[in-house]
Amino acid sequence: MHPDATQRDLAKALGISLGSTNFCVRALIDQGWVKVRNFRRSDNKRAYAYLLTPQGIEAKARITARFLQRKRTEYLGEVINIGSSFEISIGDTAATIAEVMGAEIEILTDEQRLRPEKSEVERLFADNRKAADLLGWRPAYGGLDGFRRGLEHTAAWFADPRHLALYKSDRYNL
Template identity: 65%
Template sequence: MKNKVLVTGADGFIGSHLTEELIRSGYDVRAFVYYNSFNSWGWLDTLSSEVKKELDVFTGDIRDPYGVKEAMKDCTHVLNLAALIAIPYSYHSPDTYVDTNIKGTLNVVQAARELGMEKVVHTSTSEVYGTAQYVPIDENHPLQGQSPYSATKIAADQMALSFNKSFDLPVAVIRPFNTYGPRQSARAVIPTIIGQLAAGQTSIKLGAVSPTRDFNYVKDTVNGFISVMNSSRSVGEVINIGSNYEVSIGETAEIIAELMNVDLHIETDEQRLRPSKSEVERLWADNRKAKELLGWEPIYGGKEGFRLGLKETIDWFTNPQNLATYKTDVYNI
């Protein structure tokens, strides 16, 4: 294909899956990974040799405008996934979220404007909606910064969209709901549950179990990114990518325990609880816009799709080689 696609945050959970799928689909991909002295490419290191040999890896820092622009040279499209995303960490280190999420986004769209890129896909999050004021949540729902993380993502979204309005830069904002699947960090609830159970703990530690989420399997999220990138109708738009299925954290834990054939007891761990006004109590995606504009629909939608996605996730995490990379007895902030 003539397009060369830059994926920022390619070393992360969603970014590695997206990079892998793009390469398998025949795209020319440059993977922007966070520079470190260990020469680690994050989850890209675990990909097959046939995929890795096709990788064009650029090590840098999304906070540095010069490196970002250098990485984007010769690329036609950029999928911007580089971000700090852990909500608890944002409570005590908010400044790093401003630099990474807001300034990082500015670096991407400014370079894209100067280089005349064909498309920028900026990654948002369902956390920008805060606790649902109505359900299902469509793209017109009010934005509520209930954590420093979500506040910086609101600002980053608006920064990206402002470059479309101000400079006619072809920007689209993809807003995935709670993505889960293999390789996800243990800071997220589904790996936390699976990891503790896989390590033999039948009494597991969680935070609040009453909030609901719209969990989206990573393969569906990846297909959403590619659909947004390839659609001319996505320019200037914010598009939810979600399963349109709402489930509580508590019920999610019960389903996982059933699939793993283990008894479950949940202990409330105070350090895992968000401040009461910061907790997002309810998320449920309206995905009609994605269907209408992109023709995208979740393959893993509904209760049965959720169970299927969980089964694939459990299979990955319970592989001893994969489980060994997680500290299941330590709270991952």
Template identity: 65%
Template sequence: MKILITGADGFIGSHLTEELVRQGYDVKAFVYYNSFNSWGWLDTSPESIKKELEVFAGDIRDPHGVKEAMKGCDVVLHLASLIAIPYSYHSPDTYVDTNIKGTLNVLQAARELDIQKVVHTSTSEVYGTAQYVPIDENHPLQGQSPYSASKIGADQMAIAFYRSFETPVAIIRPFNTYGPRQSARAVIPTIITQIASGKRKIKLGSLHPTRDFNYIKDTVNGFISVMTHGESIGEVINIGSNFEVSIGETAKLIAEIMGVDIEIETDDVRIRPKKSEVERLWADNSKAKALLGWEPKYGGKEGFKRGLKETIEWFTDERNLSRYKADVYNI
């Protein structure tokens, strides 16, 4: 089976690409074209992985390039998107083009090329602040940021193609994934990189919101489960740990694991507009368990600690830490 992964150069995409190559799949990696000939995080992959890859440099916003990339593929794992919430306040137009139009390009090409399956990547942010917990797939959708609104639009486009044209689409909805290679715009790398750089006064935004953090290995396994199970077509499936923890408590856990005492300083620039902040996320993952047989290996508080330890170990390696700008707020 030949698999195209869009967004293969990103945090989740690179881990997923590597794992599928290890499992023996024929993988084509769609990376964002740039003049540096960079493959993003795939540049750091082992040579044994890179030599097995077919790399296609393009732009998800270009329908012709997307269709060309998809030719000859059986399955498309669509991860390419803009995901930074603060940047979506700054440049919402780019989120519509990339997330909605980019998804439309994949779906239209899949329909024309008779692709066997498209796995479209959603996000827990589409739920907004929990109206009830744990959050199942029937929870109302709330666009509390331009980012989440664009992902709701992309999700609905995917569902519409399934219902209108029987395009074989499955929607995976990961909750807050963390782990090695994650951007410093995310809270866990922000905390780790500041501490690893010698800071003891840590700048953060709001501390009270809760999240359901999902370790990268569990998210990758979730993608593979959705891809390989025929029952996932036409379905929306949460991938989450079913463990809720606040940002403040997360910071304390990280400091404890790293063996330091920290003081948290609220940085106003990191605080979302009041009505835009998602106050609470907590995943109901029972559908993934029942339909796919998937469940997190890093679930609960102890699993979260194990995932944090592996993440900290990666970030505190000087070769990795040097890639990050701990002194700069990354939107």
């Protein structure tokens, strides 16, 4: 990178967001691995020079890469799976929902939607250990009985007209 490169230039060259770049540059400054100098006489008052200190050039290169990866993870967050911690098929899930709601349903199978025979994925299963370790989270309803209780609570919630009025079925929300 050119010494006159901006954080925007750096973000573009690295293929990361400007916010992530700013967060990481500030972290490097806080560590003392990068010095910042403002060009007071410059017409562009937002012009800064980022100078590596001599001890930061070679010895810190690998440490910096690991540090930046940790900081990016901190900035972007981590992926944490949260699920039932037990295995249940989509068909069994649909059948349990129908049973809880007192509905008779017919489950149709579209052969094109089935997992290919030679798929590398045999099963999907949420492992909650990371959520437990990082967040102290545990499912309030465990196992198949807990899953059923959770469905009963959900169905009861939707059965209340006051709650249903709040539900936006015409929108996809996260």
